[in-house]
Amino acid sequence: MKGALFKDQILSDRERKNLDILEVIRRYGPVTRTEISRITKYNIVTVSNYVNNYIKKDLVVEKGLDISSGGRKPTLVELNSRNCFVIGIDIGPENIVATLTDLSLNMVTKVKQLRPKDSMEEVISKSIELIYEVIEKAQIEAKKIKGLGIGISGIIDSKAGTVRDTDPKRGKTAASYISIKNLIEREFGIPTFVGNDATVAAFGEKRIGLDAEIENVLYMFSDVGCGIIIKGEIYAGAGGSAGEVQLNAGNKGEDLPKEFGLFRPGSINLGIVDSAIEAMKSGKETKIKELAGGKSENVTADLVIDAARENDPLAIELIEKAGLTLGVRIAYLINLFNPEVVILGGGMEKSGDLILEPVKRMVRRHAFEEPASMVKIIPSRLGENAVSLGAASLVIREIFIHA
Structure with missing residues (x-):
């Protein structure tokens, strides 16, 4: 997985189908293959082949039969939510929030502390502390955590992987430019995605808080x-x-x-x-x-x-x-x-x-x-969790694409 926002990301046909099918399963599961086909507009053979591949990879599990339908009862499928986990970080103007979610974007645990008032280096250091804390609190094996997303206030340069603090009270110095992505990846050894807090929150609301049909x-x-x-x-x-x-x-x-x-x-x-x-x-x-x-x-x-x-x-x-x-x-x-x-x-x-x-x-x-x-x-609808859950959503999106 690449650790950048996906503004320049062009998905292959397979990646697009992975994302569409798995997102439908996440949002609507347990769901039948026929219903997935209806929602995604992909034919039933394509959907069945993809779903069977996800089952082999333990990303998706079968969950009984759809008893509401007549005739032969179709099998329901849903995400194997505990297959892996991701972390979302909200580095806000006043607080830092870390959430750990499962594959279905269910929040497993959350920690929150005041943001340090001094340099961005101290902010990153505190964020690293919170990441360790949220992992320990969740009692999850580190190897099951597949990625980390960060939403932070400031000007993001996605190509350089840096963020510039824009708070005039802290001033603009050379230390304002921090390669937060590289620092976090070096510490934890997992793909890290960085976005502006408002942008990340918007993505979280779109993925979790709003109806799927809302596009803009x-x-x-x-x-x-x-x-x-x-x-x-x-x-x-x-x-x-x-x-x-x-x-x-x-x-x-x-x-x-x-x-x-x-x-x-x-x-x-x-x-x-x-x-x-x-x-x-x-x-x-x-x-x-x-x-x-x-x-x-x-x-x-x-x-x-x-x-x-x-x-x-x-x-x-x-x-x-x-x-x-x-x-x-x-x-x-x-x-x-x-x-x-x-x-x-x-x-x-x-x-x-x-x-x-x-x-x-x-x-x-x-x-x-x-x-x-x-x-x-x-x-x-997500309140103070919008940024951290949005950051987690960025990682889940990448996991789906590369399934």
């Missing part, structure tokens, strides 16, 4: 990143960095006219945290201050959401304002990409209707009628 998806990771799925596959751009819904944060947009505000550098928490801290410092009475223990460093987006749930006027106002800003960006992207679904993730989904309603209001106002009438705007 945008996943909004706060208002700075957007994962793009076109015709069922990741769109990563020429170098793997597609989906940055902001301008260069180093500039801060200081030379942009006010009417170009849509394109100014965004904030990973929609500016909610910074605005809440400013309000606290100005002496405004708010539940946020109480929940934060009076300390601005304790203010997080989740804390503001908690305050809003307790009907704090300031918290509700901040989330409403963030939703309006985000809604304008989403309206622009709906006009550009004409998706079937836009998913709010990256923690935004926890706000529920508090953020969904202003987003939808701005979309109705600013998106063109035709694409707006076709799109559904929904909260992430």
Whole structure:
């Protein structure tokens, strides 16, 4: 398996059939060969030959008879979920999450820790610790782990296998460019796949959270990143960095006219945290201050959401304002990409209707009628697991292709 995102990957006929047939078995199993043939449009002889080959390799097992059908009862097949395992890592702005899943993308175990605030080297070191921890916690033989996927915030260069940290608070230095793929592969000796967190989360939602028929998806990771799925596959751009819904944060947009505000550098928490801290410092009475223990460093987006749930006027106002800003960006992207679904993730989904309603209001106002009438705007169904499960999905895809 190659350890890169599949934007340039051209599948052979056999690889495409492997992926299509095994994905149907994963999604719908236990399922009959006849049903697989109907869904994939491959003839029954082809499907039977491929399935029999998977059974020989212990990737697929027979699972009794389909008693719902009349006449001769067809045999059901399903994935041998315990055949192998994969690990998905979410290296997010605030936390690192590691999940270990089986072949069917069922989560076996999960660990989570705060992301180190210092260099990317420390972040990678902490990620390696978590990988060892999740393996130990799952009590799985290392040889049964066939690959590792990583979703990380930053600019990805898929050709060089590097990621550049784009957080302006940490600055841009030579150490910002890290070949994370090589470091992880050297440590664990298994194929490693690296993608931008929003892109990887979009793939996870497509594979696990959404109906199979949905082909065109945008996943909004706060208002700075957007994962793009076109015709069922990741769109990563020429170098793997597609989906940055902001301008260069180093500039801060200081030379942009006010009417170009849509394109100014965004904030990973929609500016909610910074605005809440400013309000606290100005002496405004708010539940946020109480929940934060009076300390601005304790203010997080989740804390503001908690305050809003307790009907704090300031918290509700901040989330409403963030939703309006985000809604304008989403309206622009709906006009550009004409998706079937836009998913709010990256923690935004926890706000529920508090953020969904202003987003939808701005979309109705600013998106063109035709694409707006076709799109559904929904909260992430995978929540905080979207990136790690999406990263695991990348690996499972490769296993299926090369079955």
